[in-house]
Amino acid sequence: MKKILPCIFITLFLTACGGSGSDTNDNDQTDPIVPEVPEVPDVPESPAEPENIHDVVPNVDYNSSEIFDYVNFDNRSNGEYTEDMFDTDFNNEWESITGSANILDRNGSKVLAITHPKDHYKKGISSGKNLNEFNELYFSYQITFGKDYDFSMGGKMPGLAGLNPNVSAKPDGCKTIGEDEGFSLRSMFRENGRAIGYFYHQDKTKSCGDEIDYQHEGQNFSFKREKTYLIEQYVKMNDANQANGIVTIHVNGFKVLERTNMTFSENGQYAINYQYFQLWHGGNSSSWAVDRDSTAYFDHVAISTKPLSYKIN
Template sequence: MKKTILFIVLIHGFILKACAQESINENSDDDQTPIAENVIFELDFETAAQGTYTTQNLISEGGEIRWSLFGDKANIVVDPEGEKGQVLKVDYPEGTVGPETNGVQFIKTLPASNEYYLDYYVFFEEGFDFREGGKLPGLTSGGSTYTGGNHPDNGEGWSARYMWVNRNAGIEAIVYFYYMDMTSEYGDSVNSGIYFETGKWYRLTQRIKLNQNNLPNGIMQVWIDGVKVIDDTEVRYRLWDQGDIDSFYFSTFHGGATEDWAPQNDSFALFDKIKVTKLKPEF
């Protein structure tokens, strides 16, 4: 009888251990990272003074940056929808195109890694004029190097900003992707099938995991409002051990470069709760 009880206890313990191990295996090893070490970069704008947002304000909240292009087009305001507290308001003036006169840009250098998540919220005001399209922030390797027609032919870097693009069906959210196997002159379009509307907050979550051993086994995943809309597990970002994820590129402006990309009325977008993390955010 005692042997039977001991056997049952041992089996029960084995099952509990196996279940616990299975639970751990459902997450990556990185999921054991302490929360404080998980967040690499964060901006939530709650402690920033309302009004004009400058490079110095950014540094005070988010640490040193590589460079910025703000002009007078960045402001801290209270979310007019009442959902988010203080947010970053970015202006896109009527008739302007390109980052010198439209939108905002800055680059935050990140500790080099082969995997990161980028998570943030964006809101396009009612009446926002999308025109032909424009840029939105994303992760990159090499800062802004691999943009503007500059191809990383030798696998030395890449960039994965988002864009809004005017399609026949509406304004589609895409990843505007520069990488070694790109086929377009100005970046490949990785389509999400999701169409932006005005007057609504969107949550954009991007996962980049670099390929290994020169093989097309890298990962690009995108969730919009917690729903996975891009899932590519055969990406060749780089050759050898170059091309680490090393930058968050906050880049938003209308363009393209020609007048048909310029908004026909003053427009603004709101951004909030920007995070770069080692682990997948909770939805």
């Protein structure tokens, strides 16, 4: 530009400005022509922007030998998804469908559509599933919030947990967690889709679960409607009497949450042995209710011994 701009003010008797006139892409060097309005030189294309967390879902080999528990819905016919189907597909210990659940075709795949009815809360899907005892584990699923989804005040999402077999109460429901009474590491969406980890653990500081924001590029991360997210959670147990347990969450391959100082079991009496699969609004009051029918879609639910959506450095 420094060579071009002075040309505006020189006379047409000059045949070039600062050189051969190559900025005009004129290859005739013997008889250059100065245009009435100088052309702006071609600007090299900017480097490609990094893949956006909202736009690119990682390719995953769901036939990987590292996966030992996998659910998709391709073998299901379109129509109502019942609690019996839910139990069969997930091998649940308990299950509840209080919203509307249906199998349908979306973007070339069959998905589980969960609809929360207008003016209600705690209407959705929920289950608990016993696992073997694992010291570390990966749990992933794909979720898409529909174009009319009302995030309202927030709602629960899936996550891994560890239950003490000698304690009847589960580590959820806004209860105090005593020493070695289990842990649960679900996620939540909050107002306008803001995403958080919602953690019950031995050192929690709130009456309900501790809330830890997902972070991406230095800012709080929020889900967008009509975008598909592959959420992958990693949990590693702490050593007995040490606060060195790990939980990380990746969204579409980007790390959005990491804690490496967690206490999941004080004395190592249990390990990762439970899976929550949930999607419902609440909260315990009508202020959490949705103001319109709201549908979200699940697919590709997997438990594995290695990460599926990202590589370990």
